[in-house]
Amino acid sequence: MTWLTEWTAYLPQMMSGLGVSLLIAAVSIVAGYPLGLVLSVMVSAKNLASRTLALAVVEIGRGAPALVILYLFYYGLPKFGIAFESITAACLALIWNSAAYSSEIMRAGIQSVDRGQLEASSALGLAQRHTFWRVIMPQGMRSAIPGLMGVAIQMFQGTSLAYAIAVPELMKSAYNIGSQDFNYLQIFTLAGLCYAAISMPATWITVFFEKRMARHA
């Protein structure tokens, strides 16, 4: 049997794993980025309590490896009577991770907006909320887009960590197939190709956006 025929045989099972991986990545991005936005605003808030809380959430999310958080959610929290299904625990851990990383990118984006924009808004008498949501945010988010796309790719690859708590995602599928007839080389190569098939085009799109952004800066 050649690699190609083997791959064709494995592919259906791999595809279901890939679907789960994509689902976890999508959830962690769709829920994580809005949370990241809230954190990025809280981190620069005047209120000390909200600033401290946000800072703690961001620093833990970025400082601790995602696997540690994943284990804490899955194996740690049941100690307090909070038990999650493995896929839920994986989503929650990765949401935290993506919120923490995306918040820093958004904060940098917001800070990169020219000070003159703030002055012009003040001089016009615009209320702070209008200045923030209509003037600063759209510009800050625009410059954050390439970074956020980068984090999205990382999140997708990070879903492979969910293998460690037996979520039936891409790595788990690959391992299951591999352990049947010990074709680890073929199957993990295929798994790698599956990740690359998503990540590489996504990276190209990111680069395209970066270039476009640089041109319209």
Place this chain on the structure above:
Amino acid sequence: MYHFTYHVTWPTSTDGLLVPTWKIAMTLSEIADGKLAPRTGIKLDKISKRYGDHTVLDDVSLHVEPGTVTALIGPSGAGKSTFLRCINLLERPDSGTIQVAGHTIEPGKVVNNKDLAALRSTVGMVFQSFNLFPHMSAMKNISFPQQKVLGRTKEEADARSMELLERVGLKEKANQHPGRCSGGQQQRIAIARALALDPSIMLFDEPTSALDPEVGLEVLAVMRELAADGMTMIVVTHEMQFARDVSDTLVVMADCKIIEQGDPGAIMSDPQEARTRRFLRAVLER
């Protein structure tokens, strides 16, 4: 019932960029509606501003009559911009009193956000770097503040924006983003944006310094029209010709103080202060 007619006349600009002469008659009720703000002057008394140990403004006083143009000149670091920015409280002075558009601001007095917004919408400001909102079209740049600050509907705001774009000669740029406009065009849009809030006072902070000389002319032409219309204006500038031709009062600042003020022609031909002479020689003999 009052019946009061207000005539506004716009002279045609020399380069033909701007709208032809037209007249509008307005009743007092229309003026009260904010279509044309009442003329107000500015009184600044003993304004001082320090950043730590560094003094930027030292006891500076200036009275500006309604409907006059004041040109503020002087070497860099003299405190001209800071002084200008004190008028709409972009900078809060450490001491001194500001009376502008019916508001009195004193040190220690808390200005609430509502009053601050009201004051700022009666004082228009134009910046050296234009500061247009790059993610909005020219039209949106002008309409958006009207909707948020004055509560105009989108239709009202857009109609006013179009009127102003036409007045600054940029009707065809309405749907373009600032990035697609030249520096001079951007500055004219910025002037239209400030005018859209019907300010009674306009502040210009080196409006042509970021523009090449030819492009600067089209901005100066708009400002000349505004002055001819009777807008109260304070202009920080290095454009000596403009200061001489258009301003009613020339104010010379150096070393955190006003060192000389009066008739522009008189000061330029016969400055009383040695510091003024030195500065004028430097700019005029360039």
